Amino acid sequence: MIKSSQKKRNYLICEIKRHQVAYYADDCPKISDRDYDKLVRELFSLDSELDIPRSLTEKTLGVGYKKKDEFSSVKHTIPMLSLDNAFDFNELDQFFCKVEEFCRKTNMCSPPVYCAELKLDGVAVSLIYVDGKLTTAATRGDGINGENITENVMGMQGVPYILDFRRLQKNNVKFNNQSFLEIRGEVVFLKDDFKTFNKNQEKSSEKLFANPRNAAAGSLRQLDAAVTASRPLTFFAHGAGEIQGFTDNLFGNHSIFLEFLEKIGFKPLVPRVKNMQPQAIKDFISNVLTIRKDLAVEIDGIVVKVESFELQEKMGTTVRAPRFAIAYKLPSETVVTEILGIDVQVGRFGTLTPVARLKTVSIGGVKISNATLHNEEELEKKGVKIGDKVEVRRAGDVIPEIVRTLDDRTNERVIDKKLSFSMPDFCPSCGGKTRKPKGEAARRCGAGKKCPAQFEQSFIHFVGKKAMNIDGLGAKVIKQLIDEKLILSFADIYKLNRIQLENLERFGRKSAKKLLESINKSRTSTPAKLLYSLGIRHVGVQTAKSICESIESFEELFSISSEKLSTIKDIGPVVVDSVLSFFKNTQNLKLTQELIGEIVFEEEEIKKSGVFAGKSVIFTGALKVLKRIEAQDLVQKNGGTISSTVNKNTNLCVVGEKAGSKEAAARKLGVRVITEEDFLEMIEVRK
Numbered sequence: 001m002i003k004s005s006q007k008k009r010n011y012l013i014c015e016i017k018r019h020q021v022a023y024y025a026d027d028c029p030k031i032s033d034r035d036y037d038k039l040v041r042e043l044f045s046l047d048s049e050l051d052i053p054r055s056l057t058e059k060t061l062g063v064g065y066k067k068k069d070e071f072s073s074v075k076h077t078i079p080m081l082s083l084d085n086a087f088d089f090n091e092l093d094q095f096f097c098k099v100e101e102f103c104r105k106t107n108m109c110s111p112p113v114y115c116a117e118l119k120l121d122g123v124a125v126s127l128i129y130v131d132g133k134l135t136t137a138a139t140r141g142d143g144i145n146g147e148n149i150t151e152n153v154m155g156m157q158g159v160p161y162i163l164d165f166r167r168l169q170k171n172n173v174k175f176n177n178q179s180f181l182e183i184r185g186e187v188v189f190l191k192d193d194f195k196t197f198n199k200n201q202e203k204s205s206e207k208l209f210a211n212p213r214n215a216a217a218g219s220l221r222q223l224d225a226a227v228t229a230s231r232p233l234t235f236f237a238h239g240a241g242e243i244q245g246f247t248d249n250l251f252g253n254h255s256i257f258l259e260f261l262e263k264i265g266f267k268p269l270v271p272r273v274k275n276m277q278p279q280a281i282k283d284f285i286s287n288v289l290t291i292r293k294d295l296a297v298e299i300d301g302i303v304v305k306v307e308s309f310e311l312q313e314k315m316g317t318t319v320r321a322p323r324f325a326i327a328y329k330l331p332s333e334t335v336v337t338e339i340l341g342i343d344v345q346v347g348r349f350g351t352l353t354p355v356a357r358l359k360t361v362s363i364g365g366v367k368i369s370n371a372t373l374h375n376e377e378e379l380e381k382k383g384v385k386i387g388d389k390v391e392v393r394r395a396g397d398v399i400p401e402i403v404r405t406l407d408d409r410t411n412e413r414v415i416d417k418k419l420s421f422s423m424p425d426f427c428p429s430c431g432g433k434t435r436k437p438k439g440e441a442a443r444r445c446g447a448g449k450k451c452p453a454q455f456e457q458s459f460i461h462f463v464g465k466k467a468m469n470i471d472g473l474g475a476k477v478i479k480q481l482i483d484e485k486l487i488l489s490f491a492d493i494y495k496l497n498r499i500q501l502e503n504l505e506r507f508g509r510k511s512a513k514k515l516l517e518s519i520n521k522s523r524t525s526t527p528a529k530l531l532y533s534l535g536i537r538h539v540g541v542q543t544a545k546s547i548c549e550s551i552e553s554f555e556e557l558f559s560i561s562s563e564k565l566s567t568i569k570d571i572g573p574v575v576v577d578s579v580l581s582f583f584k585n586t587q588n589l590k591l592t593q594e595l596i597g598e599i600v601f602e603e604e605e606i607k608k609s610g611v612f613a614g615k616s617v618i619f620t621g622a623l624k625v626l627k628r629i630e631a632q633d634l635v636q637k638n639g640g641t642i643s644s645t646v647n648k649n650t651n652l653c654v655v656g657e658k659a660g661s662k663e664a665a666a667r668k669l670g671v672r673v674i675t676e677e678d679f680l681e682m683i684e685v686r687k
């Protein structure tokens with residue numbers, strides 16, 4: 001068996017090399033991008049069967065698969081902008097009115113016509129073709145500078161390496177020998193590809209992605225181009241950047257341009273409509289809403305554009321978005337299902353969260369069988385009961401939540417049949433009495449780490465991404481380790497050995513080895529990450545960082561004074577009390593000392609690269625998708641710093657809802673002001 005697999009592997013390497021030469025050197029690909037991609041994927045899956053490290057195969061495959069330390073930067077000669085949004089037909093009508101008014105004032109063609117197409121929920125990418133050959137691919141970045149991802153898009157579905165200009169010649173389209181064509185579009189995971197991909201990830205205990213967009217962003221921006229090549233990504237073109245060397249009247253309007261793109265090898269962006277009046281555009285939107293679930297790709301809106309390039313050019317752009325286009329935003333997709341039961345989960349600090357168990361449904365390629373009901377008050381407000389038909393959506397397109405019940409509460413007989421639910425007086429995990437503190441929305445169990453659920457949750461927090469970041473140590477394995485009494489404290493994680501792990505159910509030699517490797521990797525960490533991992537109440541990522549920036553050594557925390565803690569920036573009395581009482585507890589102190597013995601501290605990494613490299617960013621107003629702290633963390637992870645007051649050194653001001661005086665101050669100083677949505681696009685992450 002192994003012998004034949006090895007034979008197959010050698011054959012695949014030879015084949016891939018042969019096609020690489022044909023593709024990269026001879027400019028004459030012998031197979032389609034998709035088939036080439038299949039060969040690479042087949043090789044990598046054989047590798048994992050044969051336990052061959054990927055690095056070895058990459059070396060064998062050579063240049064095209066070289067791993068980089070970081071992406072180089074690409075400047076967009078024409079900025080990659082954002083789009084203004086319309087949330088209902090009224091707002092869309094306002095857009096139509098503005099365009100018409102512009103036409104009237106400038107004596108342009110009246111009435112103007114529009115086209116509309118899907119707004120793909122993916123990652124914006126620019127592709128540059130010189131003389132019809134792909135030379136550069138870049139992410140949007142901050143709109144002015146993006147990251148060079150040329151190697152990553154090579155071979156991707158929908159990205160032709162050589163443009164097929166032959167058909168254009170036949171159609172009598174003229175272009176110079178030195179043509180320059182920048183195509184802009186979206187890299188996405190098709191819904192079906194996403195389902196299969198996540199299923200395979202689960203089978204091989206690899207990271208699962210929350211939605212197709214996150215999967216696309218995570219897969220595209222891989223320093224190791226071979227990883228991107230192994231993911232089923234697809235590119236759809238939806239516009240142009242810089243164009244040179246084509247006869248001027250080649251693309252009279254947007255729809256003609258999209259047809260041109262199809263002719264030269266790009267995938268069609270369908271369904272779409274062209275040359276339409278406003279009412280027909282609205283009909284198209286209503287239609288797409290009804291078929292949204294059946295589309296092959298996830299969308300978050302419909303983009304409506306002025307057809308005529310001449311009118312587009314005359315209307316121009318603001319610094320943020322073009323005036324000739326608008327995104328009609330669609331709400332998160334909802335589905336109807338049934339509540340089978342309501343469970344109560346106990347959190348890290350004893351908070352009880354009601355969670356609805358649902359008849360399994362799929363939203364945007366993700367199976368949903370649970371949805372949070374948040375807390376006792378929310379549960380009462382929504383008035384849901386077991387057996388209800390409910391509408392479910394993914395909040396911020398990630399966490400499933402119940403929007404509303406569809407059951408009619410006015411009919412007494414229906415209510416009678418329902419199974420009522422109320423939050424328990426005793427903790428479902430430890431049996432201790434629960435109480436709902438005055439002024440708080442949630443009920444909690446006060447047993448602390450003695451409560452098995454809180455104990456387990458503290459480990460889940462400890463291994464999390466922002467904490468010690470132990471890959472492969474998920475909730476299930478933590479439960480196994482606790483049940484087997486292999487981990488009684490955080491330090492015990494670092495004392496686990498191969499035999500102990502191999503003896504666990506569903507564990508083999510390979511998985512034990514892999515887990516030990518990630519545990520070892522996590523030994524090297526920063527004081528701030530360790531402090532955050534301890535799970536001290538009110539000490540989040542940013543607070544832990546602030547504290548660690550003000551101390552000489554981690555040990556200083558063991559006897560730190562209230563005075564010193566109080567002088568630290570952004571640390572209030574609640575945090576001071578929480579930190580002091582944590583380290584006053586002799587058990588906590590002993591366990592933390594034991595843990596430090598297992599950790600090697602490295603200096604906090606100061607990122608010099610990333611979208612916000614060297615930029616000082618300020619947030620004001622309420623963010624809708626991210627928590628403020630998460631957004632700040634993303635800025636720092638991408639090379640930026642956070643400022644709390646606007647001054648001449650501030651580079652960017654992110655405004656949420658009900659932004660206050662900081663926004664006005666930023667505008668006055670000429671600081672670039674962006675919305676949360678722009679921010680999410682810059683960072684290419686959605687929660």
Ligand code: IVH
Pocket residue numbers: 080081082083117118119120121122123124125140185186238239303321322325327681
């Ligand atoms: S036109 C000036 N068309 O949406 C930008 N954008 O919210 C003009 N997007 O980053 C873009 N589908 O990458 C356009 N059919 C479509 C689109 C689309 C997705 C993305 C685009 C941009 C973001 C703006």
